[in-house]
Structures are given as C-alpha cells and as structure tokens.
Amino acid sequence: MRVLPLEKDIIYGPLFSRRLGRSLGVNLLPTGYKLCSFDCVYCHYGRTDVKTLVPKKGDFPPMRRVLTTVEMALRRHPDVAYLTFSGNGEPTLHPHFPSIAAAVRRLRDDISPKVRLAIFSNGTTAHFPHIREALALFDAPILKLDAGDPETLARINRPAPEVKLEDIMDGLKEVPGCIVQSVLVDGRVSNIRGEAFEAWVAALAAVRPAQVQIYSTDYPVPEAGVERVLPYVLKRIAEEVEERTGLQVRAYWF
Ligand code: SF4
Secondary structure (H helix, E strand, O other), X not given: OOOOOOOOOOEEEEEEEOOOEEEEEEEOOOOOOOEEOOOOOOOOOOOOOEEOOOOOOOOOOOHHHHHHHHHHHHHHOOOOOEEEEEOOEOHHHOOOXXXXXXXXXXXXXXXXXXXXXXXXEOOOOOOOHHHHHHHOOOOEEEEEOOOOOHHHHHHHOOOOOOOXXXXXXXXXXXXXXXXXXXXXXXXXXXXXXXXXXXXHHHHHHHHOOOEEEEEOOOOOOOOOOEEEOOHHHHHHHHHHHHHHHOOOEEEOOO
C-alpha cells in the first residue's frame, strides 16, 4: 500500500515543515518508481521498488534538466527558506549527485543567496569520499540513523545487501555539520526499548553529530504492527539522550 504518491517531477512544493519552514523539494530520483538503498517499515512512499546501493544508469533526470528546473524554481520562489534534496528515495544515488550538488550551490549563491540548502539522506553512501564531499556543500546535511545494531537496522530499515552499519557510522562521523535524524517506532519493531534503544544511544554518542532530531511516523504507517511513538514519549527520550550523551536533541511531532 502506498501512503503518499511519488513525486512527479524534479521540483515539488513549496511545502511547510516545522524543521525547515517553507521549503522547495528537489527530487533527483526516477518518477515512476521508488529507488532507495533502504526499505524502511515506516516509509511514506510505501515499499521500495528498486533497492540498491549501486543503481544502474537510465531513469535519472539528466543533470542539465535538473539545473534548468532548479534555476527556474529559485527565480519563481525567491522567498523560500530552504531548497531541500529528498524525493522518491535516496537522493545521493543519482550518478551525478556530486556535480549536481556543486552546481546547485553555485546557482543558489548567484540567484538567491539567502536560500539554504538541505538534504535528507539515509546515510548509506556517506562513507564514499566523493559523496561525503558533496554532502559538505549543504547548509543542513540531515542524515538518518534509526538503529545502532545490525539486527535493528535490518528490521526497521531493511537495507540493500551491500549496506553495512559500520560504513554508515563511519560516514556520519566525517560529514561536517552532520544533523542526525532518527525515526522512532514501537510495536512489532522497536528502537525505543531494551538493547535496540541502548545501541542507538551508543551509536549517537559515537557519531557525535551537531544535532539529533527525533520524530515518529506522521502518517498512517503502511505496515501492520508498526506503531507511532507519542509526543510525550519523544520528549522524554530527547531529554534522556541529551543527558546521557551531552548532544543537542530535538523532538518533533505534528
Ligand atoms: S530511506 Fe527514506 S525514502 Fe528510503 S525507504 Fe527509508 S524513509 Fe523511504
């Protein structure tokens, strides 16, 4: 079951979010299917159609069209707070992601220097040096870390076979200004209880991001038995993790 339809173009929005305010989305992924190195149990786009860390070339929007579309969008919406790379899966899987990130940054600097650049990435490519260098071009590199042990990673994020937790953590540690976002869930799979929770806290302490943002699923979850974590529990967890790690932790909910 798909909860939200896939994005139909390169630019979508502007959307409003509590974290970023008014933001234009940038989708570098194919528009006909979801392509990601994860298949998270809570994904608002439903199941991953093509799950890989090494996608075949073919269905991605060409760089020239991405840049033309972004330029037009920046001129049409000069008042947005963020230009945010996200879309129908994992944005860093576009084969020309580093060149696109650099060119979009130059466009932003020329046309709308006040617009900030954000990216939502699942962190599975951040250990590749060329991707890490590209992530450093973003004002807000927001990278996922839902699990601190391989079993919980497998149960919540259901990664492609090539993905390793230690690679994700190595990558996150090296991205300048890295903001970790963690989606907390309970029920059939949980990262808020027992050993899974302890491993996640230890992983955050090891990565030491600039900030941790926690939230839970906002829409009906497409998978039976996956439960939303309520706001008062998120608040309690944020306080506990701040106290135990010394990190800045923010809880978000709708
Ligand atoms: S990483 Fe993001 S796009 Fe990919 S499956 Fe998870 S929630 Fe969906």
